[in-house]
Amino acid sequence: MLWKTLANTHKTLLLCITIITVLSLAVGLPLSSQFGEAGSRHLFWFLCITIVSIVVGIGALLLYEEKRVRSLKEQVNKKTQDLEKAEENYRSLVESTEDFIFTVDETGYFQSLNSFTANFFGGTPSQFVGRPLSVLFSEDVALQQLRLIRVVYQFGKSVRDEFMVTTGEHQAWINANFMPLKDERERVVSVLCIARDITENKKLENQLVSTEKMASMGTLAAGVAHELNNPLGVILGFTDLLLEKFDKDSQDYQDLRTIERHSLNCKQVVENLLSFARQGEGVSEYCDIYEAIHEIVGVVKHSLDMNSIELRLDLVPGLPRVKGDARQMQQVLLNLINNAAAALKEGGILEIETSFDKSQNRVRVVVCDNGHGIKEEHMENIFDPFFTTKCEGEGTGLGLFVSHGIITKYEGTITCESSTENRRQRSKGTSFTVMLKPKEGNRS
Numbered sequence: 026m027l028w029k030t031l032a033n034t035h036k037t038l039l040l041c042i043t044i045i046t047v048l049s050l051a052v053g054l055p056l057s058s059q060f061g062e063a064g065s066r067h068l069f070w071f072l073c074i075t076i077v078s079i080v081v082g083i084g085a086l087l088l089y090e091e092k093r094v095r096s097l098k099e100q101v102n103k104k105t106q107d108l109e110k111a112e113e114n115y116r117s118l119v120e121s122t123e124d125f126i127f128t129v130d131e132t133g134y135f136q137s138l139n140s141f142t143a144n145f146f147g148g149t150p151s152q153f154v155g156r157p158l159s160v161l162f163s164e165d166v167a168l169q170q171l172r173l174i175r176v177v178y179q180f181g182k183s184v185r186d187e188f189m190v191t192t193g194e195h196q197a198w199i200n201a202n203f204m205p206l207k208d209e210r211e212r213v214v215s216v217l218c219i220a221r222d223i224t225e226n227k228k229l230e231n232q233l234v235s236t237e238k239m240a241s242m243g244t245l246a247a248g249v250a251h252e253l254n255n256p257l258g259v260i261l262g263f264t265d266l267l268l269e270k271f272d273k274d275s276q277d278y279q280d281l282r283t284i285e286r287h288s289l290n291c292k293q294v295v296e297n298l299l300s301f302a303r304q305g306e307g308v309s310e311y312c313d314i315y316e317a318i319h320e321i322v323g324v325v326k327h328s329l330d331m332n333s334i335e336l337r338l339d340l341v342p343g344l345p346r347v348k349g350d351a352r353q354m355q356q357v358l359l360n361l362i363n364n365a366a367a368a369l370k371e372g373g374i375l376e377i378e379t380s381f382d383k384s385q386n387r388v389r390v391v392v393c394d395n396g397h398g399i400k401e402e403h404m405e406n407i408f409d410p411f412f413t414t415k416c417e418g419e420g421t422g423l424g425l426f427v428s429h430g431i432i433t434k435y436e437g438t439i440t441c442e443s444s445t446e447n448r449r450q451r452s453k454g455t456s457f458t459v460m461l462k463p464k465e466g467n468r469s
Protein backbone atom coordinates (compact mmCIF):
# COMPACT_ATOMS: atom_id res chain seq x y z
CA MET A 26 0.00 0.00 0.00
CA LEU A 27 2.70 2.41 1.09
CA TRP A 28 4.89 1.22 -1.75
CA LYS A 29 2.14 2.13 -4.24
CA THR A 30 1.78 5.67 -2.97
CA LEU A 31 5.52 6.36 -3.26
CA ALA A 32 6.91 8.18 -6.29
CA ASN A 33 9.57 6.44 -8.38
CA THR A 34 12.45 8.58 -7.02
CA HIS A 35 11.40 7.68 -3.47
CA LYS A 36 11.21 4.03 -4.33
CA THR A 37 14.76 4.21 -5.69
CA LEU A 38 15.92 6.02 -2.53
CA LEU A 39 14.33 3.40 -0.28
CA LEU A 40 15.86 0.65 -2.38
CA CYS A 41 19.33 2.29 -2.04
CA ILE A 42 18.97 2.47 1.78
CA THR A 43 17.98 -1.21 1.91
CA ILE A 44 20.90 -2.22 -0.34
CA ILE A 45 23.33 -0.15 1.80
CA THR A 46 21.97 -1.83 4.97
CA VAL A 47 22.25 -5.31 3.45
CA LEU A 48 25.74 -4.53 2.11
CA SER A 49 26.92 -3.05 5.41
CA LEU A 50 25.59 -6.12 7.23
CA ALA A 51 27.19 -8.40 4.66
CA VAL A 52 30.53 -6.60 5.07
CA GLY A 53 30.18 -5.79 8.81
CA LEU A 54 29.32 -9.30 10.04
CA PRO A 55 32.40 -11.13 8.72
CA LEU A 56 34.59 -8.22 9.86
CA SER A 57 33.14 -8.26 13.39
CA SER A 58 33.92 -11.95 13.75
CA GLN A 59 37.54 -11.21 12.70
CA PHE A 60 38.04 -8.32 15.14
CA GLY A 61 36.51 -10.02 18.19
CA GLU A 62 34.66 -8.12 20.96
CA ALA A 63 35.77 -4.64 19.81
CA GLY A 64 34.51 -5.51 16.34
CA SER A 65 31.08 -6.55 17.72
CA ARG A 66 30.74 -3.28 19.62
CA HIS A 67 31.63 -1.33 16.54
CA LEU A 68 29.14 -3.37 14.55
CA PHE A 69 26.45 -2.76 17.19
CA TRP A 70 26.88 1.03 16.97
CA PHE A 71 27.16 0.85 13.24
CA LEU A 72 23.83 -1.04 13.03
CA CYS A 73 22.16 1.38 15.48
CA ILE A 74 23.21 4.37 13.40
CA THR A 75 22.10 2.65 10.18
CA ILE A 76 18.65 1.73 11.63
CA VAL A 77 18.12 5.23 13.05
CA SER A 78 19.08 6.83 9.77
CA ILE A 79 16.73 4.46 7.90
CA VAL A 80 13.87 5.27 10.29
CA VAL A 81 14.55 9.02 10.03
CA GLY A 82 14.79 8.69 6.22
CA ILE A 83 11.46 6.84 6.01
CA GLY A 84 9.77 9.31 8.38
CA ALA A 85 11.00 12.27 6.32
CA LEU A 86 9.83 10.54 3.19
CA LEU A 87 6.35 9.90 4.63
CA LEU A 88 6.04 13.50 5.75
CA TYR A 89 7.11 14.71 2.35
CA GLU A 90 4.62 12.33 0.66
CA GLU A 91 1.75 13.49 2.83
CA LYS A 92 2.50 17.08 1.92
CA ARG A 93 2.65 16.20 -1.73
CA VAL A 94 -0.68 14.31 -1.63
CA ARG A 95 -2.29 17.25 0.17
CA SER A 96 -1.12 19.73 -2.44
CA LEU A 97 -2.29 17.36 -5.22
CA LYS A 98 -5.72 17.15 -3.58
CA GLU A 99 -5.89 20.95 -3.43
CA GLN A 100 -5.00 21.16 -7.11
CA VAL A 101 -7.71 18.60 -7.99
CA ASN A 102 -10.27 20.50 -5.91
CA LYS A 103 -9.39 23.77 -7.63
CA LYS A 104 -9.61 22.18 -11.07
CA THR A 105 -12.99 20.61 -10.18
CA GLN A 106 -14.27 23.99 -9.01
CA ASP A 107 -13.01 25.64 -12.20
CA LEU A 108 -14.71 22.96 -14.26
CA GLU A 109 -17.96 23.36 -12.36
CA LYS A 110 -17.78 27.13 -12.86
CA ALA A 111 -17.12 26.74 -16.59
CA GLU A 112 -20.02 24.28 -16.85
CA GLU A 113 -22.26 26.70 -14.97
CA ASN A 114 -21.25 29.50 -17.35
CA TYR A 115 -22.08 27.39 -20.39
CA ARG A 116 -25.35 26.30 -18.83
CA SER A 117 -26.44 29.89 -18.15
CA LEU A 118 -25.35 30.83 -21.69
CA VAL A 119 -27.53 28.07 -23.15
CA GLU A 120 -30.37 28.87 -20.75
CA SER A 121 -30.41 32.63 -21.28
CA THR A 122 -30.31 32.51 -25.07
CA GLU A 123 -33.52 32.99 -27.02
CA ASP A 124 -32.73 30.16 -29.40
CA PHE A 125 -34.07 26.65 -29.42
CA ILE A 126 -31.26 24.36 -28.21
CA PHE A 127 -31.68 20.63 -27.66
CA THR A 128 -29.89 17.31 -28.07
CA VAL A 129 -31.48 14.13 -29.38
CA ASP A 130 -30.40 10.53 -29.84
CA GLU A 131 -30.52 8.55 -33.07
CA THR A 132 -34.13 7.55 -32.52
CA GLY A 133 -35.23 11.17 -32.12
CA TYR A 134 -35.69 11.18 -28.34
CA PHE A 135 -34.77 14.31 -26.39
CA GLN A 136 -31.65 13.98 -24.26
CA SER A 137 -31.67 17.58 -23.09
CA LEU A 138 -33.25 20.91 -24.01
CA ASN A 139 -32.96 24.49 -22.83
CA SER A 140 -35.68 26.33 -20.94
CA PHE A 141 -36.46 28.60 -23.92
CA THR A 142 -37.47 25.59 -26.04
CA ALA A 143 -39.50 24.04 -23.24
CA ASN A 144 -41.20 27.35 -22.34
CA PHE A 145 -42.03 28.04 -25.98
CA PHE A 146 -43.99 24.80 -26.05
CA GLY A 147 -45.53 25.48 -22.65
CA GLY A 148 -43.54 23.18 -20.37
CA THR A 149 -40.31 22.59 -18.49
CA PRO A 150 -37.22 20.76 -19.80
CA SER A 151 -37.73 17.78 -17.46
CA GLN A 152 -41.19 17.22 -18.96
CA PHE A 153 -39.75 16.58 -22.41
CA VAL A 154 -36.42 14.81 -21.75
CA GLY A 155 -36.64 11.15 -22.76
CA ARG A 156 -39.65 11.78 -24.98
CA PRO A 157 -39.81 11.80 -28.80
CA LEU A 158 -39.58 14.87 -31.07
CA SER A 159 -43.27 14.49 -31.87
CA VAL A 160 -44.24 15.75 -28.38
CA LEU A 161 -43.13 19.24 -29.47
CA PHE A 162 -43.43 19.14 -33.25
CA SER A 163 -46.16 17.98 -35.59
CA GLU A 164 -45.83 14.46 -37.02
CA ASP A 165 -44.61 15.77 -40.39
CA VAL A 166 -42.00 18.09 -38.89
CA ALA A 167 -40.80 15.42 -36.44
CA LEU A 168 -40.38 12.94 -39.32
CA GLN A 169 -38.49 15.48 -41.40
CA GLN A 170 -36.20 16.22 -38.43
CA LEU A 171 -35.64 12.52 -37.78
CA ARG A 172 -34.51 12.08 -41.37
CA LEU A 173 -31.96 14.87 -40.91
CA ILE A 174 -30.78 13.41 -37.57
CA ARG A 175 -30.14 10.06 -39.28
CA VAL A 176 -28.11 11.85 -41.98
CA VAL A 177 -26.02 13.53 -39.26
CA TYR A 178 -25.42 10.16 -37.56
CA GLN A 179 -24.51 8.54 -40.85
CA PHE A 180 -22.16 11.15 -42.27
CA GLY A 181 -21.07 13.03 -39.14
CA LYS A 182 -21.74 16.40 -40.85
CA SER A 183 -24.08 19.28 -39.94
CA VAL A 184 -27.31 19.82 -41.86
CA ARG A 185 -29.65 22.79 -41.88
CA ASP A 186 -33.33 23.21 -42.75
CA GLU A 187 -36.41 25.35 -42.07
CA PHE A 188 -39.56 24.16 -40.31
CA MET A 189 -42.92 25.56 -39.33
CA VAL A 190 -43.79 24.98 -35.68
CA THR A 191 -47.19 25.48 -34.10
CA THR A 192 -48.14 26.12 -30.50
CA GLY A 193 -51.83 26.68 -29.95
CA GLU A 194 -52.83 29.41 -32.36
CA HIS A 195 -49.29 30.72 -32.72
CA GLN A 196 -47.23 29.66 -35.72
CA ALA A 197 -43.54 30.28 -36.18
CA TRP A 198 -40.87 29.47 -38.73
CA ILE A 199 -37.56 28.18 -37.39
CA ASN A 200 -34.22 27.72 -39.08
CA ALA A 201 -32.51 24.71 -37.48
CA ASN A 202 -28.93 23.47 -37.62
CA PHE A 203 -28.35 19.83 -36.63
CA MET A 204 -24.75 19.16 -35.56
CA PRO A 205 -22.98 15.94 -34.59
CA LEU A 206 -21.58 15.52 -31.07
CA LYS A 207 -18.71 13.02 -31.20
CA ASP A 208 -16.83 10.94 -28.62
CA GLU A 209 -13.03 10.61 -28.44
CA ARG A 210 -13.16 7.89 -31.12
CA GLU A 211 -14.93 10.29 -33.50
CA ARG A 212 -18.21 8.37 -33.32
CA VAL A 213 -21.44 10.44 -33.32
CA VAL A 214 -23.07 9.95 -29.94
CA SER A 215 -25.72 12.63 -30.05
CA VAL A 216 -27.12 15.37 -32.28
CA LEU A 217 -27.19 18.98 -31.12
CA CYS A 218 -29.82 21.22 -32.67
CA ILE A 219 -29.67 25.01 -32.49
CA ALA A 220 -32.66 26.70 -34.09
CA ARG A 221 -33.78 30.31 -34.42
CA ASP A 222 -37.19 31.94 -34.91
CA ILE A 223 -37.21 33.43 -38.42
CA THR A 224 -40.92 34.25 -38.68
CA GLU A 225 -40.33 37.99 -39.14
CA ASN A 226 -37.72 37.39 -41.86
CA LYS A 227 -40.11 35.04 -43.63
CA LYS A 228 -42.86 37.66 -43.54
CA LEU A 229 -40.54 40.31 -44.97
CA GLU A 230 -39.34 37.88 -47.62
CA ASN A 231 -42.94 37.10 -48.62
CA GLN A 232 -43.81 40.79 -48.70
CA LEU A 233 -40.85 41.45 -50.92
CA VAL A 234 -41.77 38.62 -53.25
CA SER A 235 -45.38 39.74 -53.44
CA THR A 236 -44.37 43.38 -54.04
CA GLU A 237 -42.08 42.31 -56.85
CA LYS A 238 -44.75 40.00 -58.23
CA MET A 239 -47.29 42.86 -58.14
CA ALA A 240 -44.91 45.26 -59.82
CA SER A 241 -44.16 42.90 -62.69
CA MET A 242 -47.79 41.82 -63.00
CA GLY A 243 -48.80 45.48 -63.07
CA THR A 244 -46.44 46.30 -65.89
CA LEU A 245 -47.56 43.25 -67.82
CA ALA A 246 -51.26 43.89 -67.23
CA ALA A 247 -50.98 47.54 -68.18
CA GLY A 248 -49.24 46.56 -71.42
CA VAL A 249 -51.98 44.07 -72.28
CA ALA A 250 -54.65 46.65 -71.43
CA HIS A 251 -53.15 49.15 -73.85
CA GLU A 252 -53.18 46.51 -76.58
CA LEU A 253 -56.81 45.57 -75.86
CA ASN A 254 -58.18 49.07 -75.57
CA ASN A 255 -58.27 49.82 -79.29
CA PRO A 256 -59.75 46.53 -80.57
CA LEU A 257 -62.38 46.74 -77.81
CA GLY A 258 -63.32 50.24 -78.94
CA VAL A 259 -63.68 48.90 -82.50
CA ILE A 260 -65.84 45.93 -81.39
CA LEU A 261 -68.13 48.20 -79.38
CA GLY A 262 -68.32 50.75 -82.23
CA PHE A 263 -69.31 48.15 -84.82
CA THR A 264 -71.73 46.47 -82.42
CA ASP A 265 -73.41 49.82 -82.00
CA LEU A 266 -73.66 50.26 -85.77
CA LEU A 267 -75.09 46.76 -86.25
CA LEU A 268 -77.60 47.20 -83.42
CA GLU A 269 -79.18 50.04 -85.36
CA LYS A 270 -79.70 47.76 -88.33
CA PHE A 271 -81.67 45.01 -86.57
CA ASP A 272 -85.13 44.92 -85.22
CA LYS A 273 -85.21 45.05 -81.38
CA ASP A 274 -87.24 41.82 -81.14
CA SER A 275 -85.02 39.82 -83.47
CA GLN A 276 -82.61 37.11 -82.29
CA ASP A 277 -79.73 38.93 -84.04
CA TYR A 278 -80.41 42.03 -81.97
CA GLN A 279 -80.33 39.98 -78.73
CA ASP A 280 -77.08 38.29 -79.79
CA LEU A 281 -75.52 41.67 -80.47
CA ARG A 282 -76.61 42.90 -77.05
CA THR A 283 -74.79 39.90 -75.50
CA ILE A 284 -71.65 40.84 -77.45
CA GLU A 285 -72.02 44.43 -76.28
CA ARG A 286 -72.51 43.42 -72.61
CA HIS A 287 -69.43 41.22 -72.55
CA SER A 288 -67.35 43.78 -74.40
CA LEU A 289 -68.35 46.38 -71.82
CA ASN A 290 -67.21 44.00 -69.06
CA CYS A 291 -63.87 43.70 -70.83
CA LYS A 292 -63.71 47.47 -71.10
CA GLN A 293 -64.21 47.73 -67.34
CA VAL A 294 -61.26 45.42 -66.77
CA VAL A 295 -59.13 47.36 -69.21
CA GLU A 296 -60.02 50.65 -67.57
CA ASN A 297 -59.01 49.33 -64.16
CA LEU A 298 -55.71 48.16 -65.54
CA LEU A 299 -55.12 51.44 -67.26
CA SER A 300 -55.83 53.32 -64.08
CA PHE A 301 -53.14 51.17 -62.49
CA ALA A 302 -50.77 52.16 -65.28
CA ARG A 303 -51.66 55.81 -64.82
CA GLN A 304 -50.78 55.76 -61.12
CA GLY A 305 -47.72 57.84 -61.74
CA GLU A 306 -49.79 60.58 -63.28
CA GLY A 307 -51.47 61.82 -60.10
CA VAL A 308 -52.53 65.46 -60.36
CA SER A 309 -52.20 66.75 -56.83
CA GLU A 310 -49.39 65.74 -54.55
CA TYR A 311 -51.23 65.92 -51.20
CA CYS A 312 -54.85 65.53 -50.22
CA ASP A 313 -57.14 66.10 -47.29
CA ILE A 314 -58.36 62.62 -46.38
CA TYR A 315 -61.29 64.03 -44.36
CA GLU A 316 -62.62 65.83 -47.44
CA ALA A 317 -61.93 62.87 -49.71
CA ILE A 318 -63.95 60.54 -47.48
CA HIS A 319 -66.84 63.01 -47.19
CA GLU A 320 -67.04 63.40 -50.94
CA ILE A 321 -67.02 59.68 -51.63
CA VAL A 322 -69.55 59.02 -48.86
CA GLY A 323 -71.86 61.54 -50.54
CA VAL A 324 -71.70 59.43 -53.69
CA VAL A 325 -72.32 56.02 -52.10
CA LYS A 326 -74.65 56.94 -49.22
CA HIS A 327 -77.84 56.42 -51.18
CA SER A 328 -76.94 53.00 -52.53
CA LEU A 329 -75.77 51.85 -49.07
CA ASP A 330 -79.12 52.94 -47.60
CA MET A 331 -80.94 51.04 -50.32
CA ASN A 332 -79.05 47.88 -49.36
CA SER A 333 -79.78 48.29 -45.63
CA ILE A 334 -76.15 49.01 -44.85
CA GLU A 335 -75.65 51.31 -41.88
CA LEU A 336 -72.73 53.65 -42.43
CA ARG A 337 -70.85 54.71 -39.30
CA LEU A 338 -68.25 57.44 -39.60
CA ASP A 339 -65.64 58.20 -36.98
CA LEU A 340 -63.58 60.86 -38.69
CA VAL A 341 -61.08 63.06 -36.90
CA PRO A 342 -61.05 66.55 -38.44
CA GLY A 343 -57.82 68.49 -38.77
CA LEU A 344 -55.59 65.54 -39.58
CA PRO A 345 -52.47 66.40 -41.59
CA ARG A 346 -52.75 66.32 -45.35
CA VAL A 347 -51.48 63.04 -46.73
CA LYS A 348 -49.28 62.19 -49.67
CA GLY A 349 -51.45 61.15 -52.62
CA ASP A 350 -53.75 62.41 -55.34
CA ALA A 351 -57.30 63.04 -54.05
CA ARG A 352 -58.99 61.30 -56.98
CA GLN A 353 -56.85 58.22 -56.63
CA MET A 354 -57.43 58.11 -52.88
CA GLN A 355 -61.16 58.27 -53.57
CA GLN A 356 -60.79 55.40 -56.00
CA VAL A 357 -59.17 53.32 -53.24
CA LEU A 358 -61.93 54.23 -50.77
CA LEU A 359 -64.60 53.44 -53.34
CA ASN A 360 -63.05 50.01 -54.00
CA LEU A 361 -62.99 49.25 -50.27
CA ILE A 362 -66.55 50.48 -49.77
CA ASN A 363 -67.83 48.48 -52.78
CA ASN A 364 -66.13 45.33 -51.51
CA ALA A 365 -67.62 45.83 -48.06
CA ALA A 366 -71.07 46.42 -49.58
CA ALA A 367 -70.69 43.22 -51.62
CA ALA A 368 -69.94 41.31 -48.42
CA LEU A 369 -73.07 42.81 -46.79
CA LYS A 370 -75.68 41.44 -49.19
CA GLU A 371 -78.10 40.98 -46.30
CA GLY A 372 -77.31 44.38 -44.79
CA GLY A 373 -75.01 45.20 -41.89
CA ILE A 374 -72.63 47.83 -40.66
CA LEU A 375 -69.90 49.60 -42.59
CA GLU A 376 -67.53 51.75 -40.56
CA ILE A 377 -64.92 54.25 -41.71
CA GLU A 378 -62.51 55.60 -39.12
CA THR A 379 -59.57 57.94 -39.30
CA SER A 380 -56.88 58.62 -36.72
CA PHE A 381 -53.28 59.66 -36.40
CA ASP A 382 -50.72 57.02 -35.40
CA LYS A 383 -48.02 58.95 -33.56
CA SER A 384 -45.62 56.02 -33.17
CA GLN A 385 -45.55 55.35 -36.90
CA ASN A 386 -46.16 58.96 -37.93
CA ARG A 387 -48.94 57.91 -40.30
CA VAL A 388 -52.57 58.86 -40.89
CA ARG A 389 -54.66 55.72 -40.43
CA VAL A 390 -57.87 55.06 -42.35
CA VAL A 391 -59.82 51.93 -41.43
CA VAL A 392 -62.71 50.61 -43.52
CA CYS A 393 -64.42 47.68 -41.84
CA ASP A 394 -67.59 45.70 -42.24
CA ASN A 395 -69.34 42.87 -40.43
CA GLY A 396 -69.96 40.93 -43.61
CA HIS A 397 -69.17 37.34 -44.47
CA GLY A 398 -65.39 37.81 -44.18
CA ILE A 399 -62.57 36.36 -46.26
CA LYS A 400 -61.57 32.71 -46.03
CA GLU A 401 -58.10 32.18 -44.58
CA GLU A 402 -56.85 30.42 -47.71
CA HIS A 403 -57.82 33.48 -49.81
CA MET A 404 -56.08 36.03 -47.61
CA GLU A 405 -52.74 35.84 -49.40
CA ASN A 406 -54.33 36.27 -52.81
CA ILE A 407 -56.74 39.15 -52.35
CA PHE A 408 -54.26 41.74 -53.63
CA ASP A 409 -53.38 39.63 -56.68
CA PRO A 410 -54.63 40.86 -60.04
CA PHE A 411 -57.77 39.06 -61.26
CA PHE A 412 -58.30 37.31 -57.94
CA THR A 413 -62.01 37.33 -57.29
CA THR A 414 -64.51 35.13 -55.52
CA LYS A 415 -67.40 36.92 -57.17
CA CYS A 416 -69.54 35.56 -60.00
CA GLU A 417 -68.74 36.40 -63.58
CA GLY A 418 -69.76 39.95 -64.36
CA GLU A 419 -69.80 40.94 -60.66
CA GLY A 420 -66.12 41.24 -59.96
CA THR A 421 -62.97 41.75 -61.97
CA GLY A 422 -60.47 40.98 -59.20
CA LEU A 423 -58.71 44.26 -59.84
CA GLY A 424 -60.10 46.52 -57.10
CA LEU A 425 -57.62 45.59 -54.39
CA PHE A 426 -54.78 45.14 -56.84
CA VAL A 427 -55.25 48.69 -58.13
CA SER A 428 -55.77 50.06 -54.59
CA HIS A 429 -52.58 48.39 -53.36
CA GLY A 430 -50.70 49.89 -56.30
CA ILE A 431 -51.99 53.40 -55.55
CA ILE A 432 -51.27 53.26 -51.83
CA THR A 433 -47.76 51.88 -52.14
CA LYS A 434 -47.03 54.43 -54.86
CA TYR A 435 -47.56 57.13 -52.23
CA GLU A 436 -45.38 55.31 -49.65
CA GLY A 437 -48.38 54.05 -47.72
CA THR A 438 -49.44 50.53 -46.73
CA ILE A 439 -52.71 48.67 -47.00
CA THR A 440 -53.37 45.61 -44.87
CA CYS A 441 -56.35 43.40 -44.22
CA GLU A 442 -57.68 41.39 -41.31
CA SER A 443 -60.69 39.20 -41.69
CA SER A 444 -62.65 36.50 -39.98
CA THR A 445 -65.38 34.30 -41.40
CA GLU A 446 -66.79 33.44 -38.00
CA ASN A 447 -67.24 35.10 -34.64
CA ARG A 448 -64.21 34.39 -32.50
CA ARG A 449 -63.31 35.43 -29.01
CA GLN A 450 -60.82 38.12 -30.06
CA ARG A 451 -62.73 39.50 -33.05
CA SER A 452 -66.13 39.20 -34.57
CA LYS A 453 -66.96 38.16 -38.11
CA GLY A 454 -66.11 40.64 -40.84
CA THR A 455 -63.31 42.36 -42.67
CA SER A 456 -61.19 45.36 -41.84
CA PHE A 457 -58.83 47.14 -44.22
CA THR A 458 -56.26 49.48 -42.68
CA VAL A 459 -54.60 52.08 -44.87
CA MET A 460 -51.60 53.94 -43.43
CA LEU A 461 -50.78 57.16 -45.27
CA LYS A 462 -47.73 59.36 -45.14
CA PRO A 463 -48.48 62.82 -43.77
CA LYS A 464 -47.15 65.93 -45.45
CA GLU A 465 -43.78 66.72 -43.93
CA GLY A 466 -43.77 69.50 -41.38
CA ASN A 467 -47.46 68.98 -40.64
CA ARG A 468 -46.78 66.91 -37.52
CA SER A 469 -43.80 65.07 -36.24
Ligand SMILES: Nc1ncnc2c1ncn2[C@@H]1O[C@H](COP(=O)(O)OP(=O)(O)O)[C@@H](O)[C@H]1O
Pocket residue numbers: 360364365368394396397398399407408412413414415419420421422423424425426455
Ligand atom coordinates in the same frame (compact mmCIF):
# COMPACT_ATOMS: atom_id res chain seq x y z
N1 LIG B 1 -64.74 43.55 -47.40
C1 LIG B 1 -64.63 42.33 -47.94
N2 LIG B 1 -65.34 41.28 -47.43
C2 LIG B 1 -65.23 40.04 -47.94
N3 LIG B 1 -64.41 39.72 -49.00
C3 LIG B 1 -63.67 40.72 -49.53
C4 LIG B 1 -63.73 42.06 -49.04
N4 LIG B 1 -62.87 42.81 -49.76
C5 LIG B 1 -62.31 41.98 -50.65
N5 LIG B 1 -62.78 40.73 -50.54
C6 LIG B 1 -62.37 39.55 -51.31
O1 LIG B 1 -61.27 39.91 -52.11
C7 LIG B 1 -61.52 39.62 -53.48
C8 LIG B 1 -60.79 40.59 -54.37
O2 LIG B 1 -61.33 41.90 -54.24
P1 LIG B 1 -61.15 42.91 -55.40
O3 LIG B 1 -59.70 42.95 -55.76
O4 LIG B 1 -61.76 44.19 -55.03
O5 LIG B 1 -61.87 42.22 -56.60
P2 LIG B 1 -63.44 42.05 -56.86
O6 LIG B 1 -64.14 42.94 -55.92
O7 LIG B 1 -63.60 42.45 -58.27
O8 LIG B 1 -63.71 40.60 -56.65
C9 LIG B 1 -63.01 39.65 -53.58
O9 LIG B 1 -63.48 38.86 -54.64
C10 LIG B 1 -63.44 39.08 -52.25
O10 LIG B 1 -63.39 37.67 -52.25
Ligand SMILES: [Mg+2]
Pocket residue numbers: 360363364420422423424425
Ligand atom coordinates in the same frame (compact mmCIF):
# COMPACT_ATOMS: atom_id res chain seq x y z
MG1 LIG C 1 -63.71 44.91 -55.59
